[in-house]
Amino acid sequence: MTTINDFDFKDKKALIRVDFNVPLDEHFQVTDTTRIVSAKPTILKILEDGGSCILMSHLGRPKGVSPEFSLKHIVDTVTEIIGVSVKFVDDCVGSTVEEAARSLEQGEILLLENLRFYEEEKNGDLEFAQQLSKLGDIYVNDAFGTAHRAHASTTIVAQFFEGNKCFGSLLAKEIESINKVFKDSKKPVTAILGGSKVSSKITVIENILDKVDHLIIGGGMSFTFIKAQGGRIGDSICEDDKQELALEILKKAEEKGVKVHLPVDVVAADAFSNDANTQFVDIQHIPDGWQGLDAGPKSNVGFSFVIAQSKTILWNGPLGVFEMKKFAKGTIELGNAIADATAEGAFSLVGGGDSVAAVKQFGFADKVSYVSTGGGAMLEMLEGKSLPGIEAILN
Ligand code: AMP
Secondary structure (H helix, E strand, C coil): CCHHCCCCCCCCEEEEEECCCCEEEECCCCCCHHHHHHHHHHHHHHHEEEEEECCCECCCCCCCCCHHHHHHHHHHHHHHHCCCCCEEEEECCCCCHHHHHHHCCCCCEEECCCCCCCHHHCCHHHHHHHHHHHCCCCEEEEECCHHCCCCCCHHHHHHHHCCCCEEEEEHHHHHHHHHHCCCCCCCCEEECCCCCCCCCCHHHHHCCCCCCCCCEEHHHHHHHHHHHHCEEECCCCCHHHHHHHHHHHHHHHHCCEEEEEEECCEEECCCCCCCEEEEEEEEEEECCCCCCECCCCHHHHHHHHHHHHHEEEEECCCCCCCCCCCCCCHHHHHHHHHHHHHCCEEEECCCCCCHHHHHHHHCCCCCCCCECHHHHHHHHCCCCCCCCHHHHHHH
């Protein structure tokens, strides 16, 4: 895997695809700087080598040129975070941009205008990619959040940098983390899959059955399994048309020697509300009119026990409706168990959607080994797909 550490950027212009698709408030202020902060190590390494950086990104989903999606809104924030004054050019291709890139000196940063002002970006247009390629000597992809898209700046442009392309440190870290779970993992490996639906995680389950020793299935998706096994799940969320699939998954897991752990009890509520009445019930016997909205205490103890024995842990999806305080305990206890196992030396990766939000909300981000920065991209990695943005650098 070629990374920025394999290059000396002295007197080189690095064309870096970053993911600066950050949320803005109504005054165009950045409300979450995580993605900018994540790109900092790559930018600093290049500047410290004596190179210069041309940063390109998309922001939002503009239809053509729309000022509210201009990357000019984030110039001050990027300047503040990187600690170097950032220059801005109000286009991303063409002679003005080429001149701005050419006149860039050692240690300087140039931010280009939103790539998605051109539909050629999403279309993966070759000519547009070639125009972008004129701006730098070395292409660096550090945008994990868009690595699953074959867009001009994430994938197509790489072909113009034969021998001069590499992963930024963020993207390299994402790849290393998933490899630590799937390729060079220390056993036992445990995956925890939660969230609302079996259907959205089915490809992930199928892919990881070959790679894990334990599979904990929690959250809303567990009820489809319990019902398929003949349990009474009351009004809990369920995909009736996926019951057969659930049984097939359990059979396959058994054949492959994967131990599946489902919740044994739940916090049942008489309404989907934080003000609902609640009771702990056996997951096989949830009364009509009640729905399971969180893992119960016995389940939490059982899951924590499995996690304590694990050397590698992958977590995707909450164990309950953690957005409501009354149903967050299962997810919090799971986070605690993973944090404890990590402190004992296990490798833990949290990625792909709502579990990242939960980890941040409950303060576990610093207590797990790695929190992935790309929801959709990480899900596709967990599904075993190769991502075009990654392939473009490897090939
Ligand atoms: P996903 O996007 O598939 O990872 O699902 C995440 C969502 O699943 C969160 O918004 C949770 O509130 C929801 N969820 C988790 N457990 C349950 C449950 N028992 N019933 C309904 N929704 C749930």
